[in-house]
Amino acid sequence: MAKLDLNRVPMPKQEPEARSENYDEVALGYSDEEALAEANRCIQCKKRPCVQGCPVGVDIPEFIDALRNNDMPEAVRSLKAKNALPGVCGRVCPQETQCEEVCTLAKKGAPMAIGRLERYVADWELNHQNDSNREVAPATGSRIAVVGSGPAGLTAAADLAKRGHQVTIFESLHVAGGVLMYGIPEFRLPKRIVQAEVDYVRSLGVEIKLDSVIGKTLTVDELQEVGYDAVFLGTGAGLPMFLNIPGENLNGVYSANEFLTRINLMKAYLFPEYDTPIKVGKKVAVIGGGNVAMDAARCAVRLGAGEVHIVYRRSRNEMPARLEELENAEEEGLIINLLTNPLRFLGNDQGWVYGMECIEMDLGEPDDSGRRQPMPREGSDFIIDVDTVVVSLGTSPNPLVPSATEGLNTTKRGTVIIDEGTGKTTKAKVWAGGDIVTGAATVISAMGAGKRAAASIDAYLQGK
Amino acid sequence: MYQIVAKEDVTPQIHLLEIHAPDVAKKAQAGQFVVIRLDEKGERIPLTIADWNRQKRTVTVVFMEVGKTTRKLANVKAGDSIANFVGPLGRPTRIEKSGTVVCVAGGFAIATIVPIARAMKQAGNRVISIMGFRTKALMFWEDRLRRFSDQLIITTDDGSYGREGVVTVPLKELLEGTQKIDRVIAIGPTVMMKFSSITTLPFGVDTVVSLNPIMVDGTGMCGVCRVTVDGAVKFTCVDGPEFDGHKVDWDELMARQRTYLDEEKRSLEMWQQEQAGG
Ligand SMILES: Cc1cc2nc3c(=O)[nH]c(=O)nc-3n(C[C@H](O)[C@H](O)[C@H](O)COP(=O)(O)OP(=O)(O)OC[C@H]3O[C@@H](n4cnc5c(N)ncnc54)[C@H](O)[C@@H]3O)c2cc1C
Ligand SMILES: Cc1cc2nc3c(=O)[nH]c(=O)nc-3n(C[C@H](O)[C@H](O)[C@H](O)COP(=O)(O)OP(=O)(O)OC[C@H]3O[C@@H](n4cnc5c(N)ncnc54)[C@H](O)[C@@H]3O)c2cc1C
Ligand code: SF4
Ligand code: SF4
Ligand code: FES
Numbered sequence: 001m002a003k004l005d006l007n008r009v010p011m012p013k014q015e016p017e018a019r020s021e022n023y024d025e026v027a028l029g030y031s032d033e034e035a036l037a038e039a040n041r042c043i044q045c046k047k048r049p050c051v052q053g054c055p056v057g058v059d060i061p062e063f064i065d066a067l068r069n070n071d072m073p074e075a076v077r078s079l080k081a082k083n084a085l086p087g088v089c090g091r092v093c094p095q096e097t098q099c100e101e102v103c104t105l106a107k108k109g110a111p112m113a114i115g116r117l118e119r120y121v122a123d124w125e126l127n128h129q130n131d132s133n134r135e136v137a138p139a140t141g142s143r144i145a146v147v148g149s150g151p152a153g154l155t156a157a158a159d160l161a162k163r164g165h166q167v168t169i170f171e172s173l174h175v176a177g178g179v180l181m182y183g184i185p186e187f188r189l190p191k192r193i194v195q196a197e198v199d200y201v202r203s204l205g206v207e208i209k210l211d212s213v214i215g216k217t218l219t220v221d222e223l224q225e226v227g228y229d230a231v232f233l234g235t236g237a238g239l240p241m242f243l244n245i246p247g248e249n250l251n252g253v254y255s256a257n258e259f260l261t262r263i264n265l266m267k268a269y270l271f272p273e274y275d276t277p278i279k280v281g282k283k284v285a286v287i288g289g290g291n292v293a294m295d296a297a298r299c300a301v302r303l304g305a306g307e308v309h310i311v312y313r314r315s316r317n318e319m320p321a322r323l324e325e326l327e328n329a330e331e332e333g334l335i336i337n338l339l340t341n342p343l344r345f346l347g348n349d350q351g352w353v354y355g356m357e358c359i360e361m362d363l364g365e366p367d368d369s370g371r372r373q374p375m376p377r378e379g380s381d382f383i384i385d386v387d388t389v390v391v392s393l394g395t396s397p398n399p400l401v402p403s404a405t406e407g408l409n410t411t412k413r414g415t416v417i418i419d420e421g422t423g424k425t426t427k428a429k430v431w432a433g434g435d436i437v438t439g440a441a442t443v444i445s446a447m448g449a450g451k452r453a454a455a456s457i458d459a460y461l462q463g464k
Numbered sequence: 465m466y467q468i469v470a471k472e473d474v475t476p477q478i479h480l481l482e483i484h485a486p487d488v489a490k491k492a493q494a495g496q497f498v499v500i501r502l503d504e505k506g507e508r509i510p511l512t513i514a515d516w517n518r519q520k521r522t523v524t525v526v527f528m529e530v531g532k533t534t535r536k537l538a539n540v541k542a543g544d545s546i547a548n549f550v551g552p553l554g555r556p557t558r559i560e561k562s563g564t565v566v567c568v569a570g571g572f573a574i575a576t577i578v579p580i581a582r583a584m585k586q587a588g589n590r591v592i593s594i595m596g597f598r599t600k601a602l603m604f605w606e607d608r609l610r611r612f613s614d615q616l617i618i619t620t621d622d623g624s625y626g627r628e629g630v631v632t633v634p635l636k637e638l639l640e641g642t643q644k645i646d647r648v649i650a651i652g653p654t655v656m657m658k659f660s661s662i663t664t665l666p667f668g669v670d671t672v673v674s675l676n677p678i679m680v681d682g683t684g685m686c687g688v689c690r691v692t693v694d695g696a697v698k699f700t701c702v703d704g705p706e707f708d709g710h711k712v713d714w715d716e717l718m719a720r721q722r723t724y725l726d727e728e729k730r731s732l733e734m735w736q737q738e739q740a741g742g
Contacts, residue, residue: 172683174501174508174548211550213683217487238685242697249690249697249716251723258686266507266680272734275507275532276680277727351719398684400702 007110009038016331020301023186023269026328027091035120038113039068045104050114053102055448056155058082060099060114067121076125079118084158084201085151085447087126087193088180090119093444094322126196136204137164142461145170145228146206147214147401150178151443152234152434154201155450156457161204163458168228170212173265178236179435180443182265183257185295187302191264215404220430229464230429230457233408233416234450235401237435241393243287247345248391252281252353256288256296256392263299281387282306285356287342288392289319292440294329296390301332305388308334313341313361313374339363339374343381345389356384397436405430415439423453431457465545469522474604477529478572479538480514486521488513488551494579495557495674495706498523499682501548502536509533510679510701513552514575523551526575532732553682554705557672559583563646564590566638567613568631568660570652571597574605576674577651581612584649590614592645594634596656600625631656632663639667647672650709654718661709673709675700677720691717 012028013019019026030038042064050060059078066075079086093099095115103111142165146153149171157167175181180194202208214220214235223231240255242248259278262268266276280303286293289312300308310329312319315338319326330336339361346355360380363372397414407427409417416425416432423431433449435441470482488498497512515524529535540546557580565584569577574595585591593613597603598621610616617634618626627634631652639645648671650660657673664671677700680686684702691700692713698704 172550173681174550211548212487213550213553216553216683217491217551238683240685240687242687244697249692249720251719255687258680258688261680261686267505271727272731274505275731277724277731279724279727351716351722400684 007041007108008113009034009116011113011116016333019187020298020332023302025190026187029123030116030120035117036068039064039117041105042068042112043104049102049104050099050112053099055098055444056082056451058086058099058118060112063121064112064114064117067117072121072124072128075121079121080200083118083447084155085197085443086118087122087197088151088189089444089447090115090117090122091189091193092184094442096322096324098444122193122197126193134203136162139166140164140461142166142229142464143168143227144230144232144457145223146232146234147220148172148178148234148236148434148436149176149198149208150234150236150434150446151180152236152436152446152450153178153232154198155447156232156234156431156433156454157206157450158201158204159451159454160457161201161206163454165458165461167206169206169208170214170218170223171208171210172213174210175265176208176210178234182261183292183295185260185264185299187298188295213400215400220401220405220408220427224429229461230431232423232450232453232457233401233425233430233432233436234434234446235398235436236446237395237397237415237438237440239396239398239414240391241395242391243342243393245342245344247347247353250345250347250353251351252279252387253345253389253391256286256292256390257395259296259390260292260299263303269299269303278303279388280305283386284308284388284390285311285342285384285386286390286392287311288394289314289321290392290394291321291325292394293390293392294321294325294334296392297334298329298332300388300390301334309384309386310334310336311340311342311356311358311384312336312338314371315339315363318371337384341374341376346383352387353389354385354387356386356389357381358384395435395440397439401436413439421452422456423449424456429460465547466549467545468540468542469520471540471542474526474575475602477602478526478604479529480524480526480575481537481540482517482522482524483546483549484521485523485549485551488523488549489516489518489521492516492523492552493556494559494583496552496554497682497705498525498549498551499553499679500525500537500546500550502533502540502546504547506536506547507533508548508680508682510553510676510682512573512576512674512705513579515579523549526572528572531728532735535732535735550682554701555703557583557649557706559587561588562670564592564643566635566645566648567591567593567609568635568648568650568652568656569593569595569609570631570656571602573652573674574609577649578605578608578612580649580651581609585612592638593617594619594631596620596631596652597625598622630659632659635660636663639664639669645669648709649673654714654721657709658712658714658718661712661714665710671709672706673712674705675707675712675717676705677717678723691720
């Protein structure tokens, strides 16, 4: 624990040995005393740098002040005025590069634990059934269709509903929440927290229509024809990328999306009580170095894999995963193979993967992204025995909506083109935001995009 | 929730459900499918759209009992509801006037081929249908398929009805015969589609198959339905389900379909024990 600064009140966690055998949340949350002690460290800066660091502009000093004055309803009200999903953000925001990075106390070595306090306030509300912030403006009569119920769509819907518009969310899956439900595992983000925040959005008068695949069940043009005055697209970046190397379609080779969807959305970790199966062998290799790879690997540990490897082609410095997640993962016994790149998968005569041929890499010159480019080291090929592989190379936007929507322009990467200031797309009366615009990013940036589009939609509707 | 409007036991193992699903009914086209989930703990499974009624706002599926989900579904009665019903998914069958079209179907897929034969007939094609079953007791919908077929050939593996043997025998005869065959559409168990494609290959006749790999979301998000067609990886749920049968990597598809054999067996056995006990 040497890495945690002693000045911050630490967050209690489940011990690694215990948690690698259950799906319960790893981080346990502050007690009342711990929250108060941490809140008392805030020096209530006049310039509020922390607020600038937050993509949705949470009034951080205000909610912290309310908390330490023991006015919890006010803390909730203040927080929810800007952030419809505080229980989610308090858990999964990369705070160290956002609000906490610019906190005045960071210069003194230990920024305020803003995310942890946010989580504390959100959890307090959940346990106290507070309903202090359901204020909705009088009905405007405008109807808005929001496509996708991830953080971008939920935020846009909540903001628009608060302004008195009638909002319907169309979601293709059988539950609302997007990646929060199908991607991020229970042990980092309990699904009951997500559903409580989805219910809050519903309580603002937002209707959520599940099982509705836009582009198939209904098209964007049809939504406009049936009378929606504006459409917001928040369909995320759900299309999995593959390595395109031999053997990738062998049994036992999963995309991270399939692996995590089976486990989180379909609850395959509770099979056979739940009907959807998952197969995790003795030796698992997860390919990739991001947060998604960490989540997949930590799920594999919990499903009883004997050995779980992360296989990443660059060095530790280039790994995109959050340091905290990497540490959590290593505590749970993950083995990290750096500077290693798979060349092909080997299969037995039944079509099951049994091995993976890899090559060692050296780091060369920096590429466009500023990271040093990995180069294969001639003749260094070797074979690792594996019986399960999870390919976690990232995702790009699903082309389903763009390909079925005339006039909606996309980039070569498949992301939807918008006006940066407003979120407007190239198609009239259609806005977009979140991962569908940026490619895979973060919960809070998707929420920021939902907020920005909601403001622009509201201005457009008022000007009509 | 989606209500079951009507249920029919087509054969002891094959059942028909007519389901109230207004959005899907409005859009359904031949060759597309839906994904259903029975209840909170249920799996998402794909089923082909066998028919639709835009006035009644219903969609019909026909399915065969194979594992836990389809057996649970067989217990559903008219008036009951199922949790989720999403669609129409996948690309519709390419319907155009090509001349003479042979529709080949095996087992439960008779229900799938009927709307396709109907659409092909309406588009002005001459339709020859071949339907195959293991035995006469499993046969259904001869009359329905006949309605849209200029010629109908029936086979049973054991010779208990129609011609004895498998569907590829009359298919080959047709291809060798004097009339020009412009297109073949083969739908049914994977082996049957594989051998139908092998049969037509030497004749160079355009052959369409409808693949049924394992699926989860049905919208291009998980990649479990990936198949290799003409050397390229395709997602069946969004790029298909229909593909050129001459270009499908059949052995890979069949291996992938076996991924969860052990788990499926375990799940079914546990459920059957529960049923027997309670
Ligand atoms: C495993 C994993 C872990 C992550 N961990 C973190 C983390 O710790 N912290 C963090 O900040 N970010 C994390 N992220 C990233 C973050 O979850 C995403 O950036 C964020 O969810 C994007 O939000 P969104 O609303 O744009 O899209 P999504 O959350 O992807 O939601 C899109 C929704 O639209 C639906 N949809 C798609 N197509 C259609 C259609 N045609 N019709 C109707 N509905 C449709 C989808 O089903 C989905 O529900 C993680 C991502 C993954 C995959
Ligand atoms: C596009 C498409 C259309 C289909 N249309 C029909 C139809 O109209 N009528 C019909 O009877 N069946 C159809 N199927 C197959 C049907 O989905 C499976 O029979 C069903 O999922 C089996 O579920 P189970 O729990 O009863 O059996 P399980 O115990 O899960 O499996 C038994 C068998 O079904 C296969 N199977 C399992 N899960 C799936 C899955 N998600 N998708 C496909 N196959 C699976 C397995 O390989 C195994 O051989 C279709 C499949 C696809 C992909
Ligand atoms: S939402 Fe995220 S960035 Fe904003 S204050 Fe909360 S933890 Fe910080
Ligand atoms: S910058 Fe840090 S110390 Fe200052 S008000 Fe914000 S949270 Fe408090
Ligand atoms: S079923 Fe998931 S991508 Fe096709």
